Amino acid sequence: MSTNTHPFDSAIALVPTGVPGQYQGQSSQDYWNMVGPYGGITAAALVQAMLQHPQCLGDPVSITVNYAAAMGAGRFEIDANPVRTNRSTQHWLLTVKQAAEDGVMQVVTTATAMTALRRQTWSASDAPMPVVKAPAEAERVPALVGAVEWLNRYEMRFVDGMLPMKEDGTERDSLTRLWVRDNPPRPLDFASLAAVSDVFFPRVWLRRAARVPAGTVSITVYFHAGREELAAAGEGLLLAQARGQEFRNGFFDQTAQLWSEAGVMLASSHQIVYYKE
Amino acid sequence: MSTNTHPFDSAIALVPTGVPGQYQGQSSQDYWNMVGPYGGITAAALVQAMLQHPQCLGDPVSITVNYAAAMGAGRFEIDANPVRTNRSTQHWLLTVKQAAEDGVMQVVTTATAMTALRRQTWSASDAPMPVVKAPAEAERVPALVGAVEWLNRYEMRFVDGMLPMKEDGTERDSLTRLWVRDNPPRPLDFASLAAVSDVFFPRVWLRRAARVPAGTVSITVYFHAGREELAAAGEGLLLAQARGQEFRNGFFDQTAQLWSEAGVMLASSHQIVYYKE
Numbered sequence: 352m353s354t355n356t357h358p359f360d361s362a363i364a365l366v367p368t369g370v371p372g373q374y375q376g377q378s379s380q381d382y383w384n385m386v387g388p389y390g391g392i393t394a395a396a397l398v399q400a401m402l403q404h405p406q407c408l409g410d411p412v413s414i415t416v417n418y419a420a421a422m423g424a425g426r427f428e429i430d431a432n433p434v435r436t437n438r439s440t441q442h443w444l445l446t447v448k449q450a451a452e453d454g455v456m457q458v459v460t461t462a463t464a465m466t467a468l469r470r471q472t473w474s475a476s477d478a479p480m481p482v483v484k485a486p487a488e489a490e491r492v493p494a495l496v497g498a499v500e501w502l503n504r505y506e507m508r509f510v511d512g513m514l515p516m517k518e519d520g521t522e523r524d525s526l527t528r529l530w531v532r533d534n535p536p537r538p539l540d541f542a543s544l545a546a547v548s549d550v551f552f553p554r555v556w557l558r559r560a561a562r563v564p565a566g567t568v569s570i571t572v573y574f575h576a577g578r579e580e581l582a583a584a585g586e587g588l589l590l591a592q593a594r595g596q597e598f599r600n601g602f603f604d605q606t607a608q609l610w611s612e613a614g615v616m617l618a619s620s621h622q623i624v625y626y627k628e
Numbered sequence: 629m630s631t632n633t634h635p636f637d638s639a640i641a642l643v644p645t646g647v648p649g650q651y652q653g654q655s656s657q658d659y660w661n662m663v664g665p666y667g668g669i670t671a672a673a674l675v676q677a678m679l680q681h682p683q684c685l686g687d688p689v690s691i692t693v694n695y696a697a698a699m700g701a702g703r704f705e706i707d708a709n710p711v712r713t714n715r716s717t718q719h720w721l722l723t724v725k726q727a728a729e730d731g732v733m734q735v736v737t738t739a740t741a742m743t744a745l746r747r748q749t750w751s752a753s754d755a756p757m758p759v760v761k762a763p764a765e766a767e768r769v770p771a772l773v774g775a776v777e778w779l780n781r782y783e784m785r786f787v788d789g790m791l792p793m794k795e796d797g798t799e800r801d802s803l804t805r806l807w808v809r810d811n812p813p814r815p816l817d818f819a820s821l822a823a824v825s826d827v828f829f830p831r832v833w834l835r836r837a838a839r840v841p842a843g844t845v846s847i848t849v850y851f852h853a854g855r856e857e858l859a860a861a862g863e864g865l866l867l868a869q870a871r872g873q874e875f876r877n878g879f880f881d882q883t884a885q886l887w888s889e890a891g892v893m894l895a896s897s898h899q900i901v902y903y904k905e
Binding site for chain 2: 474
């Protein structure tokens with residue numbers, strides 16, 4: 352592998368095992384979170400598995416990824432199964448498995464997805480990009496010593512709702528807006544758009560100004576971008592916005608939107624997140 | 629079956645086939661939409677399959693249902709498979725199959741879901757119920773001759789964004805708010821909460837003031853209500869709100885929220901919808 356390979360491409364590299372629809376990957380240390388790989392990189396590997404599948408029809412329109420158990424270091428296997436292929440749409444069931452201590456393969460992640468051949472139609476937006484300061488005016492978050500590794504894989508410039516520096520338990524709203532892109536920059540594609548949709552720190556940390564244990568249980572990404580919009584976004588920064596809705600008895604949900612710097616919505620996303628206490 | 633059985637309960641009635649996790653149901657004429665059953669009732673049947681499964685752990689927290697192909701009249705089979713059971717959470721893969729013309733069973737719907745044992749924690753809301761007129765002040769939509777049958781299964785009282793009566797192609801925003809409950813009233817449970825999350829007519833009909841062909845491809849429901857909140861909601865009306873975000877090249881997405889009349893968020897939901905032209 353060339354030393355010029357982007358860490359993102361290395362992280363989602365998959366090798367067919369020979370079983371139809373089955374691919375083998377390696378948990379990425381470059382995208383390591385606290386106890387396993389960053390959830391977004393797992394979502395990206397699942398997108399990659401579909402796109403690499405010889406029967407794949409069209410481009411991703413939606414994916415839901417469920418983090419059933421903590422992924423560990425080492426190898427994983429993806430099974431990508433196109434369970435229904437229609438004229439212009441295709442539905443997928445996917446699982447990620449890893450060997451447990453006894454060597455038995457166990458499900459750590461499940462997913463469903465839909466791909467489609469899209470064509471131009473009437474289009475419109477009901478969620479225009481908010482007016483915020485330009486990327487150059489938003490200070491870049493410096494590389495932090497001791498931070499989890501995946502944070503170093505993104506350039507982040509917060510414009511609203513950065514993580515409170517002081518954990519005083521003050522309640523506030525849970526809106527975050529930031530400019531973000533891969534670090535180093537890399538042309539946007541479906542896999543990296545899925546990955547960056549999970550870039551937000553847990554809303555409960557902002558809402559409560561307290562870093563309680565929290566982890567995404569399920570994320571859904573709707574891809575509004577086709578190939579043309581991805582090409583137009585290129586290596587540019589994206590405006591990423593997330594807001595919590597309801598925090599109740601151990602779980603909260605979040606809605607998120609991602610726009611290109613030109614103001615085109617590329618994806619919307621939702622997730623439900625476990626939190627403690 | 630008693631003649632007092634609510635049509636909702638008849639519609640989601642499932643019989644174990646003898647194969648573990650497999651249940652048989654019948655497409656409901658009472659919830660018939662244009663070319664198949666109302667998508668919400670299929671989501672409800674999937675929730676029911678999990679809750680009826682002898683290994684089910686806890687209550688539903690999230691479900692994503694993908695409408696892979698049109699469901700037809702007659703029998704269907706649900707396979708509900710708890711693929712990962714942790715200490716307090718459980719992850720599910722589900723499929724709905726129907727016999728094709730040649731008798732071969734084919735996948736018509738896929739789903740993933742998560743159930744959990746929930747316990748009381750710090751809770752808060754960042755999406756309070758909007759202030760709208762009371763149910764009694766919102767006129768009930770009369771039963772319409774020639775309307776699809778499932779509409780008769782809900783009491784609907786629109787407060788904002790009713791379907792435009794005149795199809796003039798005028799563009800407007802895509803926000804709808806309505807008070808809604810089962811007709812006749814029925815105590816709310818997880819299955820009926822999943823069903824009502826799909827109650828909104830396609831946002832594109834409102835946005836464009838034109839009824840172009842449209843159908844949900846994938847819906848996600850996050851259950852914020854536990855058993856106590858469901859019991860408190862009872863047979864009362866829910867405030868249901870939906871808004872489109874991006875309409876692009878044949879697909880749009882929608883975010884939705886459902887509150888009890890007392891102002892408690894019971895569920896949030898998202899869907900991506902196919903539309904023509």
